[in-house]
Amino acid sequence: MRRVTMIAVLIMLVATQVKAQDTSILSRPFHPSLKKGSIREFLEDLAKQGGIDVEYSSTFLEIKKVITLNGKEATVADLLRQLLVNQEVKAVEINNKLIIVRANGTSPQPVYALYGFIKEDGSKEPLINATIRESATGKGTITNTYGYFSLPLTAGNHTLLVSYIGYTTKTVDVKLSGNTRTDIPLSLNGIVQEIIVTAGNSLKKGTGANIRTDEYEANNNLIGENDPVRSRDLQPGVINIQESTDGVLVRGGNPDQNLFLLDGNEVFNPTHLLGALSIVNKTSFKSMMFYKSDFPSRFGGLISSVTDVYTKDGNMSQWKGEANLGFLAGSATIEGPLIKNKTAVMVSFRHNWMSPRLKLDQESFSTRFYDFHFKITHLLNNNNKLMLNIYNGNDRISVKEDYNNNLQKWGNKLASLGWNHVLGPRSFVNTSFNLSHYNNLAGFQYTIYDDSTSFPVANRVYSTYSSIAHYNLKTQFEVYANNNIKFNFGAKAAYTKIKPFSIDISKEFQEDIGDFKAITPLPFMDYTLYYENEININHRLLIRPGIHFTTYKFRDYHFSSFQPRFFAAYKINATQQFYVAYNKLTQYLHLLNNPFLGMNNMVWVPSTRLLKPEESTSASVGYTYKDKTNTTVSAEVYWKKMYNITNYVDGGNIFSNDSTWEENILTGKGWSYGLELLTEKKLRKWLFTLSYTLSWNWRQFDDLNNGRKFPYKYDRRHVVNLAVAYKPNKNWDISAAGSISSGDVFTMPEKIYPDFDNSQHIIDPEDPVQTYRFIYYNSALNQFRTLPYYRMDIAANYYLTTKKRWQHKFTAGIYNLLGSASKYNYDLQASIDGKFNVVLSKNKLFGVSPFLSYTINF
Template sequence: MKSSICSPRTIRKYFLVGAVLLSTCTLQSTIVFASCVLQKTNPAQTRFSIKLQNATLEEFVKQVEQKTGYSFIYGEEVRLNGRITLAVRDLTINEILRKAFENQPIGFEVSGKHILLKKRSMPQKTVSRRFTISGYVTDGASSETLIGANVLESRQRVGTATNPFGFYTLTLPEGEAELIFSYLGYETRHSSFPLNKDTVLNIRLDGNNELAEVIILSDKKEAGIQATAMGAHEIPMTQIQHTPAVLGEADILKTIQLMPGVQAGTEGFSGLYVRGGGPDQNLILLDGIPVYNADHLLGVFSVFTPEAVKNTTLYKSSFPARYGGRLSSIVDVRTNDGDMHRYHGALSIGTLTDKLHFEGPIWKGHTSFSLSARATHTAFFKNLIVDKDDDYADKYNYYFFDINAKVNHKFNDRSRLFLGFYKGKDHYHFDSTDDNSYHNDSQTKYYYKDDSHLNWGNTIAYGRWNYVFNNKLFCNTTISYNNYLMKFTQDMENTQTYQGQITDRYSYFSQFRSGISDWGARMDFDYTPAPEHHIKFGAEYIHHTFRPGISTSKLQEIENGKPQDEMIYNTNNNQALRGQEVSLYAEDNFNLGRHLSLNAGVRASLFSTQGKSYYSVQPRLSTRYDFGQGFSAKASYTCMAQYVHLLSSTPFSMPTDLWVPITKDVRPMYANQYSLGSYYTGLPGWEFSIEGYYKQMRHILEYQDGVSFFGTSTNWEEKVEMGEGRSFGLEVMAQKTLGKTTGWLAYTLAKTDHRFKDGAISQGKWFPYKYDRRHSISLCLNHKFSERIDVGASWIFNTGGCITVPERETIIIRPDGNTESAPYISQRNNYRLPASHRLNLGINFNKKTKHGMRTWNISVYNAYNAMNPNLVYSKWEKEHYDMDGYYNDMYQGNGNPSAPKKIKSRARIKKVTILPCIPSVTYTYKF
C-alpha cells in the first residue's frame, strides 16, 4: 500500500501552533482562523487548478497532493490504461478526479483529507474502429525523403519511424488524432484532425538552423518502438563533414573508424576491422547494392563522395534479418534523391581533389536528379608520391575519380521510381621510352619501351520501384548490376637495329584481369498491422560471376636477325566461377508490455556452386528492457553466414587482392555473436553506453605459412587453411548530443584469436589475429563559435597490431657458393607493433553571400607529427657464425675451407611513416 499521510510529529506541531494562536489573537482573528480551518476540512468548498501532460499515476498523485494537501492511498493493482493529460481551472477535488479517471479503470473515494483509489471494472464498450495513417516525410524545401523521421501520436503514446525511403504507417483507433513529426535539424510539426477513415498524410518539415550544431550518434530507432538494436549507429552527414581527415577529405569510413569496436587495419588507412573481423567481413552497401572494393589509393580514402550521401548507418551486432552475407558489420549508405523544386549544388577545390555536386528538378514536383563527381589533381599527387630526384619522375601518373548519378520520379503518392548509377576508378600508369639513347657507332641504334597500366574500380547500376499496396503494406523492388574489375597490362620492347635493320628484338606483352560481377533482384516488404508490430519480410537472388585471375602473355624474339617462335601463354583462361545465391528473411519489431520490446527474425539462404549447395538458417534476436528514468538494458544474439572470401597477403587494400567464392572444398564462414549492454539517457543532451560481446567464428581462411597470393589465384584452395576464431571485448561510449560543443569519447578493450587444427598454422595453437589491438581510444569534438566559425578535432590512440617476424635466421653458405636460409618462427603473429596515436584538427570559415555560402576549411592531419608505423619491415643483423666447433670467417678464409659456413642473424624491426603531419586547404562554394 502507498500512503502520504502526515507524520505524528507534524500533527503535534500544528496543534501547538494552533494553541498559541488561540491564546494570543483577538476574538475576530479567532473567528477568521476557525472559518479557514472549517473551509479546509470541507472538500466541496475548495477549488483548484491543475495542468498535466502525459503524466503517470505517480506523477498525477504527487502534483495533486502538492496542490491540494490531500493524501492518496492505493494498492499495486491500481494502474492506468494510458497516461493522464489534464488542464483544468477552479474545480473541486471530486471534479478533478472524475475528469482524470473518466476513461481509466480506477475508482476513488474521498474521506476527510484522504483519497482512496481502487481498481474498477470498465464498462463494456463497442470495439472502436481502427484506421491507418500513412505517407511520406520529406524536406520542406527539396522534397528529399527523410530516413528515420519520428512520428508520434500524443494521445495514445504510440509511434513509428520512416523507413529507408521516407515512408511511414500508423494504425490508430477512431477519434481525434494528434500527430507529432520530428527529425534531427528540422522544426517539429504537429497535425490534429478527426480520424474516421484511412488517411494519406504527406508531411514536409522545414529546416531549423538553430539545430545545426546538434550531433546525434544514438542507437538506430526501429519502427518507432523502443530501439532494440545494439551496436547500431546512425551517423549524420554533418558529423562526417566536420571530422578532420587526411588532406581535408571528409570520409565516411574514416569517421566510422572512430566508433567503439571499429579499427583501421593499418594506421591512417580506411579499412574496417569490426569486432575482430577481417576487411571482407563487412557488407558495405551503396543504396542497398554491395560494394566489393570501397577504397581509393590503397585504402587512404573511400569511394563515397560526402556530397552525394544522405544517410549512413553502421551495424556491429544484432543485425536485422534483412541484412546478410557478412560476419562482422553492415555499413548502409543511402544517396540523395535530388531536389524536386529548385536547382542548387556545391563546388569544392581541395589540396587533393575537386568535387562538384548539382541537383534539381527535371519536371518540377515530379522528377528530380542528383549528380556528384570527384577527381584528383594529377600534378599535385605526382609530387606527393614520386621523388623529385627520380630520373623517371615524369613517367609516373596516378588519378582516381567517382561519379554518382540518380534520377527520382514520383508517379503519385503510391508509386515512385529511382534509377541510380555509380562509377569509380583508380588508374596508375608508367610510360618510359628511350629512342636512340645509346650509340656505339653511327650504324647501331637502340630502342627501349616500358608501358604499364594498372586500373581498378567499381561500376554499379540499379533500378528501384517503391509501391504502396495499401496503408499498411509498402514494397520496394530492386534490380541491380554490380561489377568490380582489376586489370594490369604491361607492354615491353627492347630493340637493336643496325643500318636500319632489326638485329635483336625482345617484345613482351602481358595482361592480368581479376574481378567479380553480380546480377541481383530483391523485393522488400514493410507491413504494419498494428502500432505494436512492424514486420519486414522479403527475398533476394544474386547471380555471382567470379574471375579470380585470368592472365594472357605473348613473347616475341628476334636473335641475330632471325625470328624465333612466338610463345603465347594463357593461365586460368575462361575459368570463371559462378554461384547462385537465394535468400529469404522475416523479422518483427514488437512490444511486450510497457517496458519490454523485441526484434525477432530469421534469414534462410542457399548458395550453389560447382554442383554443390550450402544451406543456412540464421536466427536473430534482440531485446530491450526500459527501467525508466533514462536507464535501459539490451541483449542480442545473431547468427551470420558468408559465402565469399578475400585473399590478401598485404596490410593494405591492394587491387591485386582476389575475391573468391566458397567451393566444393572450401565451406562458408559462420559467426555467432552474443551481446549485452546498458544505456543511460536521463541527463539531457548526453548519452552513455557500455556494451560487451563475444563472437565465435568458423571456417575462417588464412594462407599457409610461407604462402602468399599477390595477384595469382592458381590453386588457391591448396594454399589456404580453414580454422576458427574467437573475439570478445568491452566498448564504452559517452557522447554529448546537444549544444554548441558536441562529440564523443569511446574506449574499446578487445581480444581476437585464431586457431587452425592439424598443426597447419602455429602448431594448431591459438594465436592473435594480426589486427588484434588490446586498447583503442577515440575522442571527437566539434564546437560552433558562431555561424561563421566552427572547429573540429579528433584524437586516436591504438595499441599495436601483430606481425609475423622470424626470431632468428640461419644462412648456410656451402663451398660451391650456394646458400640456404632457415628462419625460425615460433608462431604466427609473434611480434606486437608499437602503439600509434595522432591528433587531427580542422577549422571552417563560413560566409553567406548573395547567392549561397562559401567555406574555407583548413585542416591538419597528424598535427604533432607522430611517427606512427604505417609500414614495418625486418632487417637482419649478424650475430655470429660457427659450425661443428670450428670458427670460420668467411671474409678471411680461416678455418676449414671445405666446411659449410653458418651465419646466424637476428631481426630488427624497422618502421616507416608515410603519413606525417599533412596540412590541407579546401574551398567550397554552395549555390
C-alpha cells in the same frame, strides 16, 4: 489479461471539438507545486495550478495513495504517468476536461493507420530513420530507408512530434477517423547545426547506428576532401587501417567481412586511394546506417558488419547544387526537377588532381581517381516511385621505386533500378534489380640483372587481373499488422560471376584487359528468404525475432544456411535501456590476399566443397543511458565466433595453378570478445564524442602455429577515439579528432639456424648469398607487438551566406597533425657484413598535411 498488464496507464485521447491548432490537455506543460503527496492532492493541484478540469471516482482510483515524483515531469501526461502507475485506469480527454475512467470503462476505440513519408521540406528528399512520436503516450515509429512510416493510432486527435537529426522538430496535430495518409515535411536547421535535442529515449528497435556525418570536420576530412564514411570509424569496435587496403575491421573480423551498400547495392571495394578515401562523395551523400551487433534479417552475405549508405534522390522542387574544391580533388553535385514534384535527377562527379602535398610526400607515387554518380527518381503517383541509379568509379595508382614498380587499377560499376510501392496504410514494398561489377588489376615490375656485370638486362611485369560481377533481384516487404506487431519479409535471387586470376607476364605493364589469359570463370547462385517480427510486448519491451535463409550453388556444391536473428530491448526507465542481440550470418565469398605481389592484390573467390562458406555467430548485451541534458552513454559486451575464415597456406601461391587454387588456402576459426563504450556530451557550443574498445581477437588454424591459437594481426587491445567540436557562433566551427590504440601484432623470426644444404656441404653456385645462408625460425605467430598508434586531425569551417541561395564554406585544417604512421611494419634485414637489423618502417600515405578547401551550395 488486464491483471497481467503491468503497464496500467493507457492514455488515450478522445478529443472532440478541439481545433486543429489547439494543444491537447495531456501535452500541456505543467510543473506540479508539490513533489510528494496523495493522488488526490496532485489532481487538485492540477486543477488549481493548471486550470484543468479533472473528473475521477474514488471507487476505482486509490486517491489516498502517496506518490513521490521523480522530478522529470514537464507535461500533464508526464505527471499522470507517475500518478496512475499500477492503477487500472486511463485518462480520457473529453470536452476540454480530463476524465479518469476504468481501463475497461469505455468501448474500445478503433485503431487506424497514420502513414506516409517524412521528407525534407522543399526538395522532397525522403528522410531515413526520422522519428514520429505521439507526445502524450510516447508511442512512435521511425521511417524506413525510403522515408516511409506507418503508425497505428486510435481514432481521434493526436499531437505528434516529428524529428530528424539536423532538422527542426515539428509538431503535427492530426485527427484520425480512418486510415490517413500524411506526408510530413521537415525543415533543415541551416548549415551550422545547433545542438539538437533529439526525440527522447525511445525504446530501441535495433542497434544500427544512424551515423551523423556533419559533426566533426576534422575526423572526416582527408586533405580537403570530406569523406562522410569516416564518421563510422569513431564507433567503438571499428578499426580503420588508415590508408591501407586492409581497410575497415569490425569486431575482430577480416576486411572481407564488411558489407558496404551504396543505395542498396553491394560494393566490393568501396575505396579510392588504396583505402584512404571512400567512394562516397560528400556532395551527394544523404545518410548512413552502420550495423555490427544486431543485424536485421534483411541483411546477409557478409558476416561482420553492414554499412548502408544512401545518396540524395534529387530535389523535386528546384535546382540546387554543391561543389567542393580541395587539395586532393574537386567534386560537384547538381540536383533538380526534370518535372516539378514528379521527376528529379541527381548528377555527381569527382576527380582528383595530383596535389602538391601528395607529390611532396611521395615523389614516386602517382594516382588518379574519379567517380560519377547519376540518379533519376520518378514519382508515378502518390504510391509508386521508380529510381534508376548508376555509379562508376575508377582508380589508377603507380609507384616507381629503384628496383621495382607497381601499377594498380581498380574500379566499381553499379547500376540499379528500384521501385517503391505503398501497398496500403500498413504496408510498403521495395523491389530492385542491382548490378555490381568490380575489377582489379595488379602489376608488379621487376628487373633482371646480368650476374656477371650486375647491369640490368630486362624488365618483367607480372600482372594479375580479377573481376567479380554480381546481379541480384530483391524485394522487401514491411507490414504493420497492428498496434504492436510489424512484419518484415522478403526474398533475393543473386548470380555472381568471378574471374579470379588471369595472369600476364610481359615486358611492359599491360592495362588492356584483353591481353590477359582467360581463366575459367567461377559463377555461383544464391537465393535468400527472410522474415522477422517486430513485436512491442508493452511500452517497455520490444523483441524482434527473425530468420534469414539462404541456399547456395557452385557447380555441384550446394549449401543451405539458416541464420536466426534476435533482438530485444527493455526500457528500465525514461533514461535507461538494456538490449540483447544474437545473430548468425553466412558468407559465400572469400577474399584472398596474395602476399607475393605488392599493393592491392586481393582476389574474391567463391565457396567450394573444399573452401567452405564463412560463418559467424555473435551475441551482445548492451546498456544505454540518454537524458535530457544531452548526455548519452552506451556500453556493450560482445562475443563473436567465426568459422572457415581464410588464410593462405604457408608456401602456397594461388596464382601458380588455377586448377588447384583451393588447395593453397587454409581455413580456420576466429573469435573475438570485448567491451565497447560510447559516450556523447552536448553542451550549448560544444560537442564531445568518446569511444573506447577493449577487445581480444584470436585465430586458430590446424595447419598454422602448430594448431595453437594466435592473436589476429589487428588485435589492438585498447582503442580510444575522441572527437571534439566547438561552435562559437553560426559562422564558425572548429573540431579536432584523435585516436590512441594499442599496436598490432606481427610475426618476426626469433632465431636462425644453419642452412640444411650448407650442413650437407652442398654449394649452390647460383646463390649469391651462400655464405650467409640460414633458416629463420619463429616459435609462434604474431608474438610481437608494434608501437602504439596515435593520430590527430584538426579542422575549422567558416560559413558565409551571400545573396539568398549562395552559401559558402571555407575549410582549413591539418590532416595527420602529428605525422603519425597509419601502419608499422617491422622487418629483419641482414647486412652484407653479416649483421642483423630490425627495421621499423612507418607507413603513411600522407604526412603532416595542411589543407584548404572551399564548398559552395547554390
